[in-house]
């Protein structure tokens with residue numbers, strides 16, 4: 001263990017000790033005097049950063065409606081905490097009549113709900129921006145879909161009884177601060193009370209993996225992943241949006257700026273819904289394929305919108321044809337699509353896919369460059385050689 005890492009672990013413990021001293025419930029238990037075990041990693045995951053773990057889902061995890069848990073992307077800013085579900089507690093306070101502290105068993109007494117929801121990091125596709133921007137260089141796979149099981153956040157907040165001055169909900173994760181401050185954000189209460197905003201404890205029928213927020217995380221369906229706070233232990237009803245490190249990030253220019261421009265925070269707004277987007281999952285970029293009938297497949301999603309159509313072009317965008325969308329799409333989850341391409345002439349081809357949604361949004365030809373490299377949703381493209 002490097003001395004830097006050792007230092008980070010020590011300061012993490014100190015912070016926790018301070019948290020306990022301040023009278024906060026102490027849900028985080030580190031195995032006495034030893035480093036928490038690194039979460040298990042599937043060999044197929046693309047490691048964008050090793051420490052802390054930032055793992056991208058390979059195309060194999062984007063080809064089925066549900067991403068297998070071991071291929072679900074992982075985005076972490078700090079250390080992954082080791083939390084025991086028996087001692088885990090969530091505290092709900094602030095502008096409420098009845099502040100609550102719930103144990104894992106008490107949380108599971110609320111009516112259980114299951115929903116299939118796509119989670120995408122706001123920074124997915126960051127690596128493609130020019131000029132380049134700082135931050136984890138995600139390409140296509142900081143996005144995954146799971147069937148989540150948990151309880152409605154609205155049900156929990158109802159038990160705490162909201163007071164009228166409350167307008168936002170502070171969300172605190174138990175992952176100790178390391179290279180960055182502790183993960184604390186807020187969302188408007190209106191979004192918190194939506195029936196698809198959940199406190200979840202299962203992913204595809206299994207307990208949440210440690211890296212994805214065990215034992216309980218928030219799921220803010222339709223919004224970028226940064227809102228879905230993992231290892232959540234504290235909610236506080238507040239009057240104004242939280243002002244902190246992670247609120248001054250995840251912002252997007254209000255109007256178009258030239259690539260590389262110096263954009264001030266006042267000219268940016270909080271990122272909320274995912275953009276409209278599609279990704280080609282087969283064939284793979286650079287593949288050699290035999291002429292004849294080729295099945296082009298992909299995924300498409302639109303956050304708070306609903307995907308209406310996916311158009312595919314195999315001739316540099318001169319002609320577009322509609323792909324077939326899987327009929328059983330649900331709100332907030334990606335849908336699968338396919339396109340039967342009949343190609344007889346050998347040569348080099350560019351295949352592109354463009355989604356449109358119910359909010360009138362269409363994937364752009366050019367990126368909206370922004371200092372964080374967020375919300376990349378340029379029309380996806382791959383090159384193949386037909387032989």
Ligand SMILES: Nc1nc2c(c(=O)[nH]1)N[C@H]1C(S)=C(S)[C@@H](COP(=O)(O)O)O[C@H]1N2
Nearest residue numbers: 073074075077121173183212225226229230
């Ligand atoms: N506590 C905590 N919650 C967090 C984060 C984090 O670092 N700490 N990362 C956020 C970001 S930026 C994203 S994209 C999602 C990623 O969730 P996943 O790792 O399960 O894919 O979690 C969000 N919740």
Ligand SMILES: [Mo]
Nearest residue numbers: 121122225226
């Ligand atoms: Mo993210």
